[in-house]
Amino acid sequence: xxxxxxxxxxxxxxxxxxxxxxxxxxxxxxxxxxxxxxxxxxxxxxxxxxxxxxxxxxxxxxxxxxxxxxxxxxxxxxxxxxxxxxxxxxxxxxxxxxxxxxxxxxxxxxxxxxxxxxxxxxxxxxxxxxxxxxxxxxxxxxxxxxxxxxxxxxxxxxxxxxxxxxxxxxxxxxxxxxxxxxxxxxxxxxxxxxxxxxxxxxxxxxxxxxxxxxxxxxxxxxxxxxxxxxxxxxxxxxxxxxxxxxxxxxxxxxxxxxxxxxxxxxxxxxxxxxxxxxxxxxxxxxxxxxxx
Amino acid sequence: xxxxxxxxxxxxxxxxxxxxxxxxxxxxxxxxxxxxxxxxxxxxxxxxxxxxxxxxxxxxxxxxxxxxxxxxxxxxxxxxxxxxxxxxxxxxxxxxxxxxxxxxxxxxxxxxxxxxxxxxxxxxxxxxxxxxxxxxxxxxxxxxxxxxxxxxxxxxxxxxxxxxxxxxxxxxxxxxxxxxxxxxxxxxxxxxxxxxxxxxxxxxxxxxxxxxxxxxxxxxxxxxxxxxxxxxxxxxxxxxxxxxxxxxxxxxxxxxxxxxxxxxxxxxxxxxxxxxxxxxxxxxxxxxxxxxxxxxxxxxxxxxxxxxxxxxxxxxxxxxxxxxxxxxxxxxxxxxxxxxxxxxxxxxxxxxxxxxxxxxxxxxxxxxxxxxxxxxxxxxxxxxxxxxxxxxxxxxxxxxxxxxxxxxxxxxxxxxxxxxx
Numbered sequence: 188x189x190x191x192x193x194x195x196x197x198x199x200x201x202x203x204x205x206x207x208x209x210x211x212x213x214x215x216x217x218x219x220x221x222x223x224x225x226x227x228x229x230x231x232x233x234x235x236x237x238x239x240x241x242x243x244x245x246x247x248x249x250x251x252x253x254x255x256x257x258x259x260x261x262x263x264x265x266x267x268x269x270x271x272x273x274x275x276x277x278x279x280x281x282x283x284x285x286x287x288x289x290x291x292x293x294x295x296x297x298x299x300x301x302x303x304x305x306x307x308x309x310x311x312x313x314x315x316x317x318x319x320x321x322x323x324x325x326x327x328x329x330x331x332x333x334x335x336x337x338x339x340x341x342x343x344x345x346x347x348x349x350x351x352x353x354x355x356x357x358x359x360x361x362x363x364x365x366x367x368x369x370x371x372x373x374x375x376x377x378x379x380x381x382x383x384x385x386x387x388x389x390x391x392x393x394x395x396x397x398x399x400x401x402x403x404x405x406x407x408x409x410x411x412x413x414x415x416x417x418x419x420x421x422x423x424x425x426x427x428x429x430x431x432x433x434x435x436x437x438x439x440x441x442x443x444x445x446x447x448x449x450x451x452x453x454x455x456x457x458x459x460x461x462x463x464x465x466x467x468x469x470x471x472x473x474x475x476x477x478x479x
Numbered sequence: 480x481x482x483x484x485x486x487x488x489x490x491x492x493x494x495x496x497x498x499x500x501x502x503x504x505x506x507x508x509x510x511x512x513x514x515x516x517x518x519x520x521x522x523x524x525x526x527x528x529x530x531x532x533x534x535x536x537x538x539x540x541x542x543x544x545x546x547x548x549x550x551x552x553x554x555x556x557x558x559x560x561x562x563x564x565x566x567x568x569x570x571x572x573x574x575x576x577x578x579x580x581x582x583x584x585x586x587x588x589x590x591x592x593x594x595x596x597x598x599x600x601x602x603x604x605x606x607x608x609x610x611x612x613x614x615x616x617x618x619x620x621x622x623x624x625x626x627x628x629x630x631x632x633x634x635x636x637x638x639x640x641x642x643x644x645x646x647x648x649x650x651x652x653x654x655x656x657x658x659x660x661x662x663x664x665x666x667x668x669x670x671x672x673x674x675x676x677x678x679x680x681x682x683x684x685x686x687x688x689x690x691x692x693x694x695x696x697x698x699x700x701x702x703x704x705x706x707x708x709x710x711x712x713x714x715x716x717x718x719x720x721x722x723x724x725x726x727x728x729x730x731x732x733x734x735x736x737x738x739x740x741x742x743x744x745x746x747x748x749x750x751x752x753x754x755x756x757x758x759x760x761x762x763x764x765x766x767x768x769x770x771x772x773x774x775x776x777x778x779x780x781x782x783x784x785x786x787x788x789x790x791x792x793x794x795x796x797x798x799x800x801x802x803x804x805x806x807x808x809x810x811x812x813x814x815x816x817x818x819x820x821x822x823x824x825x826x827x828x829x830x831x832x833x834x835x836x837x838x839x840x841x842x843x844x845x846x847x848x849x850x851x852x853x854x855x856x857x858x859x860x861x862x863x864x865x866x867x868x869x870x871x872x873x874x875x876x877x878x879x880x881x882x883x884x885x886x887x888x889x890x891x892x893x894x895x896x897x898x899x900x
Contacts (some may be wrong), residue, residue, distance in 0.1 A: 190699070301535035303724045305761040309574055322735035338654035395698045396724050396761055400531045404696055439702045449703050450666055 189329040191432035196332040198412035206356040206419030207376035212278040214288035216402030222385025223392035228258025293398035306392035328390040368477030417473025522591035533572025534723040536755040537597035544807025577601035582836035594810030599669035619673035619806040628855035633667040641672035649680035664720030673720040684816040722750035762817030770816030773802035805842040
């Protein structure tokens, strides 16, 4: 459950960006890494210590920064392609996000060094419920992730901007004809997507460690989840995240040869991906769309 | 008409000649600078993981030690009247990168020998290149038996092998009366070797061994750790056979789940990431009572070199030297010693000098290489590497200040220290 909620949060960013911008963000893992470092530096910075601010403030402070970061990225690198300045939109954005990912990773190496860092946990200690022990950092991660997802849902289904985002996701032309500023919605969607991914990175940085390649294994999982749930489907992403978390945990316990089971942990996700692609390529909640 | 054609052709070949001459010129210049560079300095290669997914702190420690060695050699007038230059190659802990870096060091940089490396899987790839080119390689900190067991004459090792250290550690575990040992190891040559040696040595001795292997990039060990919680007889000794982030995360997670280090279960961090400053920053209080097995501690045993190295290292990096930094230093110094003794930089002569002549007092004792091939891994090993089992007793403790449990002659405490919880 705990890991599932975190998986959901990190995959939602990818899903939202795909839904609205119709592009796969290959810099997903790196966005997570940016979030991880941002939280690490904010949480360990002297301002936080000097004022005795709780670490939640540092976490909250990452959101506007990440949103702005995503917003600017969309405006600078993705907008030209959307404005039909390039002939092949799909190929262009793949190259752009892919390059961005490599750039960010290689920028982080000299900037922050290759060392592992431990982002300070908001809540230390552990909770015991019967036989079940949950570490504090994981519990915080799950609670914060859950709260963020709830806020996201309220935003998407109850506010004007959220409805606008969903409209653009369903049909950009119709949305534009109804007076919705589609380019602005796209920037916003990218900003929100990066923020969600970044918060996931900040939370994962407390549980696991922060380093320049921290996002890579999680990005693979996020792709599996999004494909499983159906590209661009918010509901599907959440369901997909829980399925993956359950399959991973039980797969590595239930396999008859326990000495090898752990070695295949990452393979279960990929197996799930292959099975999905074979039998239900549109994903659980995806639409069968044929693109020209 | 004909004239024109001839004229044109001549003009053309004139042009071609000029281009050709220019090319030759550039080429000559290139060759000249190359030989000019080689004539000025003796180049020694250092291979180390300096970016993820490699164990970067291991890599940095090797390089830190090697740099001190080069500086010391140059301050004393260099080798054969020439300066020594280190060429450092980042392998990122990936075998394919190791191969590429070795090829580059040997063919482009023309190094006379190579030292370093902290990952066995990468070392296994590197020794192939060294062997093919006949260039000596002195491994600093890769423990898989296979590295020296291959029997390549060019391969030497100034650190322990899995069999050498873990057969001793297993004996200690038996003596201490542990009943059930769990080993979680990465699926690398080193990690699988750790599992194998523990199994081989403890199974016969009647100690139960449970083992798991997993991908080196794994970050979440919770499912397996929880599984161990319900084991029967209860697990009382957990071996963390990972390097880099995995090693630190397993310690953190085992502690958070209340498994180890606890009053019922000890934890041995087999990888060297327990020795670096980053250890305490990442695991925090989970690191207290963790056991580690360094192949060397500063000043134990005391040698003239160890004191000097300790002093220089502290002045330069502002911390106590760790085993890996000492190994980095020793590997470069051993190569230099071979050059001094043979008065040559030729590969074959160097290999012969390393095998037969070197008997040099390093930071951890007098280094010479065994010619014994039984067992196979003993070939070109330094058999007297000092190994220790240490235990941290307080937060932010330097490994050199930790309690020594084994070997008996250096022990500072009688038996394992147990936390109250």
